[in-house]
Amino acid sequence: MDDELLMVRVAELSYDENKTQDEIGALLGISRWKVGRLLVHARERGIVRIEIVHPRARRLAVERALVERFGLKDAVVVPAPDEPGAVLERVTRAAADLLAALRPVPRTLAVSWGRTLTAIAEVLPDGWAHGVTVVQANGGVSLNRRSGGAASVAVTIAQRGAGQAVLLPSPAILERVETKLAIEADRTVAAILDQAAHAGTFLFTAGPCDPTSAHVENGYLEAEDVIELARRGAVGDVLGRYIDAEGNIVDPELDARTVGIDLERLRSADRSIFVTAGAAKHDIARTVVSTGLCSVLVTDETTAQALLEET
Template sequence: MDAVDELLSIRAAELYYEENLTQDEIGRALRITRWKVGRLLTQARDEGFIRIEIRHSRARRVALERRLRHERGLLDAVVVSRAGVESEDELQRRVAQAAADYLTDLRPVPRLLGVSWGRTLSQVAAQLREGWSAGTSVVQLNGGASVNDRGAAAATAVGIAHKGGGQATLLPIPAILERRETKEAIEADRVVASVLRQAADADAYLFSAGAADARSVHVASGYLDDADIARLTRRGAVGDVVGRYVDADGDIVDPDLDARTVGYPLDALRGAPVTIAVTAGTAKHAVTRAMVASGLCKILITDESTALHLLGGGPDGE
């Protein structure tokens, strides 16, 4: 584009987007044809002189979604805009709302949904509308009972199930036990074993991921302390998925800890056809990358900065 066309493109864009003139009116003002006005507006966008941004809490970045599907091999992706977001809490609420919308529109409707727990999924349960489904039951994927937060995991599963016209099957035992023998004995119990078998029969799985830092729900719930997190990060942990700590390749970093963790195994999750991960915020960039790269999720619902991180920080193409 030469200097004359560049100036005309900028002037045409100003008149079109800021003065709300039609292309015919711009053509008369600039003494050019309306066809050239259209070409100049296209050039202005292609050259990056203008950028259209939809500022709404439910706005999505469609180009990033398309790139994630194409370049990262995802079955589907939902990318929430960060425009106007002033805090990480607000961003988490936006992503949770997007996840609630996605569940509502999911076809075929899952008759049985496997659900993990945590702050993000608690927000998803809160954002779901009554009647989002006409008969979806929920099975809890991993233990969640703790001394510090007795009802969070159960409340998430029950909330999603009741709003979807179904029943919730809970796993009311700790997420992590002190001894491997205790965990093995509990999972061999007839009632607990039946819950885990039911989890294996789910039509779809909904889960989030936690960063390997002191803000982890495992620390808040009393399962781990800061020293445990420091030890896990030294071993390469980037975060936890369904309560299991993984490295950048999605592999378990501490086999002993994993052997004391109650719930659905990650290898089984990789083999499931519909796995929906919901993540938000910069702290979860590394664990989200690990999930996508290792096939732990086939559908990702996240924010645009996380999407750009997964795509190498390049432009969104739109």
């Protein structure tokens, strides 16, 4: 029996027949040490492929590639589920797992809001932290009351971390620059924004530049507004600020009416965790990771592969 065929036989007996290395050695007339070496070589040559199948499994090789390519501190990549609708659930659970495992535990956590952050808050375990302060990083008082908005996200994360929520009492986008400046000049609002800007850890997502945007859902913008932003080069928004593929603000006038911390704070933060899932956010995800807006990425395998292949 040549070496390659012997390798196949050893693999079959080990993985298909569940035989021990001693048993395989006795059957094939070789030592158990040679059996072990052949199994290692079988995996190295791709004759044997081992896949861990579980919703909370991770793709470690892809994570390492992302960290190396984009200079990240860490990455969490979960397998893409067979059902497209399960992607968000799988990614947000991974984000909750990451948050609960952070060491040191965040004392102050600044958060954005939206469907992704709401889903993370809902699956965070009680006791994930002890005494954490959760601060809104950008305005989010809903104008149509159809969703819980930013307040419920911050409150839920804080309650499950035995801490307190510091809420930003402002819409995300105001109609007049003068109104925005007046709100941010208020002593209480200014103190909240300063607290958010100096948080040790940020947890945020990004929205696509299309009519499914949370800003349309919550009444800040019309569908035609985001279509026009896309025409001008916007790929999505981060903390309510619409940016192009290079990370530049697309509409300075709109940005001047947006309440929240500056994006530069994400770049300079000790830890900025970006959570994204699904094909609709590939463009904005690529911009976030390639322009240094995050130091930690949590995403699905399909998104991760798109980032690695297209940059």
